[in-house]
Amino acid sequence: xxxxxxxxxxxxxxxxxxxxxxxxxxxxxxxxxxxxxxxxxxxxxxxxxxxxxxxxxxxxxxxxxxxxxxxxxxxxxxxxxxxxxxxxxxxxxxxxxxxxxxxxxxxxxxxxxxxxxxxxxxxxxxxxxxxxxxxxxxxxxxxxxxxxxxxxxxxxxxxxxxxxxxxxxxxxxxxxxxxxxxxxxxxxxxxxxxxxxxxxxxxxxxxxxxxxxxxxxxxxxxxxxxxxxxxxxxxxxxxxxxxxxxxxxxxxxxxxxxxxxxxxxxxxxxxxxxxxxxxxxxxxxxxxxxxxxxxxxxxxxxxxxxxxxxxxxxxxxxxxxxxxxxxxxxxxxxxxxxxxxxxxxxxxxxxxxxxxxxxxxxxxxxxxxxxxxxxxxxxxxxxxxxxxxxxxxxxxxxxxxxxxxxxxxxxxxxxxxxxxxxxxxxxxxxxxxxxxxxxxxxxxxxxxxxxxxxxxxxxxxxxxxxxxxxxxxxxxxxxxxxxxxxxxxxxxxxxxxxxxxxxxxxxxxxxxxxxxxxxxxxxxxxxxxxxxxxxxxxxxxxxxxxxxxxxxxxxxxxxxxxxxxxxxxxxxxxxxxxxxxxxxxxxxxxxxxxxxxxxxxxxxxxxxxxxxxxxxxxxxxxxxxxxxxxxxxxxxxxxxxxxxxxxxxxxxxxxxxxxxxxxxxxxxx
Amino acid sequence: xxxxxxxxxxxxxxxxxxxxxxxxxxxxxxxxxxxxxxxxxxxxxxxxxxxxxxxxxxxxxxxxxxxxxxxxxxxxxxxxxxxxxxxxxxxxxxxxxxxxxxxxxxxxxxxxxxxxxxxxxxxxxxxxxxxxxxxxxxxxxxxxxxxxxxxxxxxxxxxxxxxxxxxxxxxxxxxxxxxxxxxxxxxxxxxxxxxxxxxxxxxxxxxx
Numbered sequence: 001x002x003x004x005x006x007x008x009x010x011x012x013x014x015x016x017x018x019x020x021x022x023x024x025x026x027x028x029x030x031x032x033x034x035x036x037x038x039x040x041x042x043x044x045x046x047x048x049x050x051x052x053x054x055x056x057x058x059x060x061x062x063x064x065x066x067x068x069x070x071x072x073x074x075x076x077x078x079x080x081x082x083x084x085x086x087x088x089x090x091x092x093x094x095x096x097x098x099x100x101x102x103x104x105x106x107x108x109x110x111x112x113x114x115x116x117x118x119x120x121x122x123x124x125x126x127x128x129x130x131x132x133x134x135x136x137x138x139x140x141x142x143x144x145x146x147x148x149x150x151x152x153x154x155x156x157x158x159x160x161x162x163x164x165x166x167x168x169x170x171x172x173x174x175x176x177x178x179x180x181x182x183x184x185x186x187x188x189x190x191x192x193x194x195x196x197x198x199x200x201x202x203x204x205x206x207x208x209x210x211x212x213x214x215x216x217x218x219x220x221x222x223x224x225x226x227x228x229x230x231x232x233x234x235x236x237x238x239x240x241x242x243x244x245x246x247x248x249x250x251x252x253x254x255x256x257x258x259x260x261x262x263x264x265x266x267x268x269x270x271x272x273x274x275x276x277x278x279x280x281x282x283x284x285x286x287x288x289x290x291x292x293x294x295x296x297x298x299x300x301x302x303x304x305x306x307x308x309x310x311x312x313x314x315x316x317x318x319x320x321x322x323x324x325x326x327x328x329x330x331x332x333x334x335x336x337x338x339x340x341x342x343x344x345x346x347x348x349x350x351x352x353x354x355x356x357x358x359x360x361x362x363x364x365x366x367x368x369x370x371x372x373x374x375x376x377x378x379x380x381x382x383x384x385x386x387x388x389x390x391x392x393x394x395x396x397x398x399x400x401x402x403x404x405x406x407x408x409x410x411x412x413x414x415x416x417x418x419x420x421x422x423x424x425x426x427x428x429x430x431x432x433x434x435x436x437x438x439x440x441x442x443x444x445x446x447x448x449x450x451x452x453x454x455x456x457x458x459x460x461x462x463x464x465x466x467x468x469x470x471x472x473x474x475x476x477x478x479x480x481x482x483x484x485x486x487x488x489x490x491x492x493x494x495x496x497x498x499x500x501x502x503x504x505x506x507x508x509x510x511x512x513x514x515x516x517x518x519x520x521x522x523x524x525x526x527x528x529x530x531x532x533x534x535x536x537x538x539x540x541x542x543x544x545x546x547x548x549x550x551x552x553x554x555x556x557x558x559x560x561x562x563x564x565x566x567x568x569x570x571x572x573x574x575x576x577x578x579x580x581x582x583x584x585x586x587x588x589x590x591x592x593x594x595x596x597x598x599x600x601x602x603x604x605x606x607x608x609x610x611x612x613x614x615x616x617x618x619x620x621x622x623x624x625x626x627x628x629x630x631x632x633x634x635x636x637x638x639x640x641x642x643x644x645x646x647x648x649x650x651x652x653x654x655x656x657x658x659x660x661x662x663x664x665x666x667x668x669x
Numbered sequence: 670x671x672x673x674x675x676x677x678x679x680x681x682x683x684x685x686x687x688x689x690x691x692x693x694x695x696x697x698x699x700x701x702x703x704x705x706x707x708x709x710x711x712x713x714x715x716x717x718x719x720x721x722x723x724x725x726x727x728x729x730x731x732x733x734x735x736x737x738x739x740x741x742x743x744x745x746x747x748x749x750x751x752x753x754x755x756x757x758x759x760x761x762x763x764x765x766x767x768x769x770x771x772x773x774x775x776x777x778x779x780x781x782x783x784x785x786x787x788x789x790x791x792x793x794x795x796x797x798x799x800x801x802x803x804x805x806x807x808x809x810x811x812x813x814x815x816x817x818x819x820x821x822x823x824x825x826x827x828x829x830x831x832x833x834x835x836x837x838x839x840x841x842x843x844x845x846x847x848x849x850x851x852x853x854x855x856x857x858x859x860x861x862x863x864x865x866x867x868x869x870x871x872x873x874x875x876x877x
Contacts, residue, residue: 047747048747048750049747057699060696061696063688063692064689064692064693064696067685067686067688067689067692068689070685071682071685071686071689081689084693084696087700088696088699088700091700091703091704092703095703098747099747099751102830103829131697131700134697135697135700135701135704136701136704138697138698138700138701
């Protein structure tokens with residue numbers, strides 16, 4: 001019974017949707033009832049029943065629902081009133097439609113009962129059914145039965161009741177179902193929408209307060225509407241198009257362009273997803289802020305449906321990395337300075353000059369700028385100033401791609417980085433920037449011996465003057481150390497031999513040559529020396545060997561770097577020379593090609609070598625110093641790069657005197 | 670449809686609600702009132718009533734020794750007129766005398782002529798005369814009297830209200846064969862003033 005009552009009785013709460021729906025239905029129903037007036041008058045005329053009755057009774061019936069419409073606040077109560085009104089209208093139709101069709105007029109009751117289902121309220125149906133029942137009960141109670149002497153058929157009433165009950169049950173079911181599935185569904189939908197809204201608000205709260213940029217992007221590059229609020233702080237307001245590329249372009253056009261290219265690749269799925277993701281740009285610098293981009297595919301397969309983009313502010317991390325880098329540079333600088341003060345000072349002076357030269361700009365040929373940058377890169381790499389070496393590498397790449405020199409911004413950046421390094425090691429160098437004289441005990445003994453033996457003062461003066469010059473061995477030791485360091489970086493097993501039989505040289509005058517000599521070293525280690533496995537496969541010892549030799553031969557100072565590596569692949573040189581339009585018929589042609597600007601047998605340059613600049617620099621410097629350079633190489637056996645300088649080009653102090661040669665030394669990585 | 674103005678005044682709303690309650694009660698009664706005639710049958714005279722016996726025994730000379738059928742019809746009653754239309758259109762049984770007792774305060778000349786032309790014996794009476802002469806209060810009413818003036822059938826024409834199958838011919842034929850026919854209920858109109866007032870005190874059914 002309780003279940004039945006709960007079925008027949010709607011929940012107390014009338015939702016806004018139901019109220020709106022019932023307001024509309026009640027209004028329509030009232031109009032529907034008003035339309036009965038002309039219809040009933042017409043029916044009365046056709047059936048020959050009383051037109052006056054129709055014209056008077058029908059409007060009187062409308063009084064009730066009209067009063068209810070303007071006074072009842074509860075729309076369900078108003079609908080119930082219409083249930084009563086409908087039955088009265090049905091009765092009137094039966095009354096006015098007397099005649100052969102009177103039975104058929106009764107069908108209108110059932111039509112009305114069915115129509116009442118639109119109110120989605122069993123109470124309306126029940127009201128209508130109860131009205132019919134009450135009318136019949138009142139008939140039996142109110143109308144004096146004693147007037148009649150003929151029993152009316154009770155079965156007529158019973159049949160009426162049964163049909164009304166049956167249709168009422170059906171209409172009630174329909175009304176309740178409509179309420180539950182439509183109006184009730186609206187409540188459910190409203191509740192779920194509210195829950196969804198709450199979840200959305202929760203999500204918004206998270207996104208508004210999280211310190212990462214979180215959003216999804218579809219394959220056309222359109223960002224989701226739900227995004228972290230912090231994105232506005234970092235990148236400004238998103239564009240109306242919601243395109244990620246349009247969003248990033250004002251901040252960094254290059255980043256946006258690379259991202260768009262990568263995104264097109266994502267959408268096409270030409271490459272494996274992992275490869276494409278790896279190639280998407282990951283770091284974006286906006287002023288002092290550094291942002292890291294991570295990309296997470298959403299959806300199965302190699303072409304994701306969506307990408308989750310996570311942007312993190314890694315400024316602090318970058319600062320830490322930079323601080324760690326600077327610390328390492330400082331430690332390396334300290335180590336170099338402690339081990340080879342003059343070498344470090346010379347590096348410092350030369351690098352400073354290179355930076356000034358690059359920053360100055362001017363009308364210098366591009367090749368000269370390339371050489372400066374390349375040399376600066378090599379030198380700073382050797383001395384562990386990775387921040388500048390890396391920047392020079394990127395600058396080189398950009399310059400070679402565009403074929404233009406450094407922009408003012410790039411010059412300023414390079415200068416700032418160098419000044420920063422200088423500032424950091426300032427405390428280390430202090431005022432001790434002058435080169436120290438390096439003399440051996442032997443040098444001192446020689447002078448003392450000369451004094452004791454009363455040699456001519458000019459000779460003694462010459463001996464002491466020679467202290468200003470730098471033994472080539474000392475330079476070789478420095479180079480050897482750098483060679484070994486480079487070999488360790490490149491994972492090569494190497495030993496370096498130093499054999500100095502040459503004169504001492506004036507440091508300042510030969511500084512450009514030694515700076516360029518670094519390129520020969522880098523080429524030998526990077527290009528020449530094979531890996532241990534390759535050497536073993538070629539029947540060579542696993543450990544490679546590089547010799548630095550200085551000697552005086554046939555009236556010339558010869559400085560040579562020899563390796564027992566793979567040698568020059570002359571066929572490849574020939575092919576590259578042919579492709580570059582260079583002469584390639586003789587060995588001399590090929591050697592000249594090697595020294596040509598931009599010539600390289602490498603398909604891609606590494607940070608160490610491969611751009612085709614180093615050898616060109618070497619030859620230019622050798623020639624500027626009054627000498628020349630040649631390359632002797634046999635495939636599989638090694639390469640020798642020989643610099644020769646006529647003794648006549650040396651200064652008086654540099655020209656060799658009969659002295660004891662510095663014994664050869666060997667250093668191992 | 671434009672919205673009806675809502676009643677702002679509390680007094681006005683309460684007054685209208687009171688009127689609504691009155692309307693509700695009134696139409697429950699009115700509904701029952703109008704329902705009554707559709708369900709309840711009209712009274713018929715008692716077969717043993719001497720007035721009825723005497724009235725049916727009044728025959729014209731040509732009607733003596735024959736079966737006599739009385740058709741009591743009210744000119745103002747739709748049901749009676751339906752029966753009359755049937756009588757005028759249907760074949761009449763042979764050897765049966767038929768009298769139409771037409772109740773009319775002001776008889777319709779065309780109808781009267783049609784009845785006579787069809788061969789019916791016509792007795793024009795007023796509602797008051799009907800009661801006095803025949804002790805009949807409602808119409809239409811079918812009376813079948815045998816040649817010995819015994820009333821063999823006294824009742825209605827149709828098995829249900831507003832039916833179109835007027836069964837006079839069947840009733841007459843069955844009765845003439847000597848079979849008893851259960852009287853059909855009388856559906857129609859009250860003729861007598863007393864009866865009219867009793868079932869329609871408000872006179873609603875007389876609104877025309």
